[in-house]
Amino acid sequence: MAKKIVVIGAGAWGGWTAFHLQMAGYEVTLIDQYGAGNALSGSGDLTRIIRMAYGGDKNYSALTARSFELWRKYSKEFNTQMIYDRKALWMFRGINPAYAEESVPLMSEMGFKLEELPIDVLKDQYPQVNFEDISRAYLEHDSAYLLASVSCQQVFRQFQLCGGAFVQEKVIELVWEGSEVSAVRLANGELVIADYFVLACGPWLKQLVPEVSEFIKVSRQEVYYFNVPETYHDLPIWVEFREGEEMFYGIPDHFRHGFKFAYDERTWLLDPDNDHRHITEEILEKMKGILSNRFPLLADPMVLRHHTCVYENSPDGDFIIDRVPEASNAIMMAGSSGHGFKMGPALGELITEHLMSSRPIPKAFSFDRFNNSFQVKTQYQLK
Ligand SMILES: Cc1cc2nc3c(=O)[nH]c(=O)nc-3n(C[C@H](O)[C@H](O)[C@H](O)COP(=O)(O)OP(=O)(O)OC[C@H]3O[C@@H](n4cnc5c(N)ncnc54)[C@H](O)[C@@H]3O)c2cc1C
Known part of the structure; x- marks a missing residue:
């Protein structure tokens, strides 16, 4: 050995x-x-988000299920809470929700719940969110966010x-x-x-x-934290897929750091040592547009915090x-x-x-x- x-x-x-x-x-x-x-x-x-919906992929589902156990176990053993339960809302705009649909059977077999909710039910449950342009939506019950x-x-x-x-x-x-x-x-x-x-x-x-x-390929991923009214603090984590293969996601306010919001676009490449990490106006404007559509009270939200992160894409x-x-x-x-x-x-x-x-x-x-x-x-x- x-x-x-x-x-x-x-x-x-x-x-x-x-x-x-x-x-x-x-x-x-x-x-x-x-x-x-x-x-x-x-x-x-x-x-970071931890979620079990993986389009039915067995490798990632098994590794994630085991990781749920380990994040909880070591939060106790280290005496530091690293995982915070929060449901996740998967929303699909103008596209087929195959990714969620394919996730349901395996998740259910493994003891995790992902259920489709009628849009009318969501409108009642989350009146502070605009669902007019969302065609299908699923609620994941056992997801969480992790301290990074x-x-x-x-x-x-x-x-x-x-x-x-x-x-x-x-x-x-x-x-x-x-x-x-x-x-x-x-x-x-x-x-x-x-x-x-x-x-x-x-x-x-x-x-x-x-x-x-x-x-x-190493890509530039900008994350914004917006100052939002309290009515948005208790929302689920939300993941939004749109036509044109666009994806956005967010984590509601935690510890008053603001409402985290990110655009999952991977075409802006980044040199991790040398490229600047400040706000890109084009990305910020795009995000504000998406946010104000989905959350009508957020017409021009204040940026509380910004971080440029990196994806290392295969x-x-x-x-x-x-x-x-x-x-x-x-x-x-x-x-x-x-x-x-x-x-x-x-x-x-x-x-x-x-x-x-x-x-x-x-x-x-x-x-x-x-x-x-x-x-x-x-x-x-x-x-
Ligand atoms: C904005 C954003 C959101 C994300 N959201 C999620 C999410 O919700 N859920 C999720 O599961 N994942 C998410 N991810 C992905 C996840 O964060 C990464 O996959 C993961 O953190 C990568 O970890 P790593 O240890 O492989 O790499 P890194 O965290 O990059 O660590 C590599 C380390 O190696 C060190 N290093 C490299 N080369 C050398 C060298 N030659 N000598 C010495 N040290 C070296 C670096 O300093 C660095 O500390 C997200 C990523 C980003 C950027």
Whole structure:
């Protein structure tokens, strides 16, 4: 059994993986250039959604169901609430709700509830929302939101309390001996030697594994927090699909940070180290238009807070969790494609059990799949 493990990246994936590995008895060194859940990474900012509706995909449904258990378990054990229950309203405007429809049977089999609600019922239940242009809607009963950066920092703290070592530095290269990685070289010139390596580098992975460059697109995702009247504070999480493959989502006000609102467009690319992160007027105007239509009291809401985040997109929206090409002792966790945060706990467990007892990693996450023909899509498009 490999004893010493280096994990590169203390985001949602690397942090949970380092924690599980350390708990399982490995001697883990976690390395991050900027720190756990930092603002430049994909795991920064305030919150993320955890929802079970996954269009009937068995891999993501199983990982998410397990993650629900682990978020709750470790919230208790860490004495820090990381998960907050909140129903989620899935709304479809002018398009077929196949994604929700396909989710229902598997969710119900797994003990989760997603029910279609007539628009008239929703109008009565949420009079502060405009449903005039919504054709179909579903309510997910067991969804929640998660603290983002704060959870990463909490997991990191627990990792250290279990004896895990941390180095704040940039890894600039993998050092090879034949088909094995023997060490990583840090920007300060030092080498960190280990038996096994986990690369959870998010948007920076291609700097260490150039083979993935062609398959990973890093996109700019702007998130806005609006000051809204109290009548909007208790709404469910809402997810809105529109014609033209547009998707918007929001999380109602929490801790007075404002009503979170984001546009799931992935065409604006971003260099995670060098590009500016300030407000893009075009995006803000688009969001205000959508908001004032859906929530009529929000004609020109004040921006309380703004964060530019990054998605690390694979071509088909599926994760890439596989061996680093040519390496017998290094694994990469990549392609989180804007939906990976929620599954951090279960993925950390998966990698640990993979190393300890060869638990298989779903074939759908293999890097090899791009050798064959594959469908370019986002995670919301059914296969
Ligand atoms: C706006 C937005 C909303 C989202 N909403 C959701 C949601 O509702 N639900 C959900 O499940 N997911 C959501 N996601 C996606 C989710 O947040 C990401 O999939 C997840 O956080 C990625 O985690 P990660 O650990 O893979 O990468 P990251 O968080 O980017 O972590 C990578 C880490 O590696 C470090 N690193 C990289 N290279 C090196 C190096 N060479 N040397 C040292 N350190 C290095 C970085 O500093 C960084 O800390 C959202 C993402 C965004 C941007």
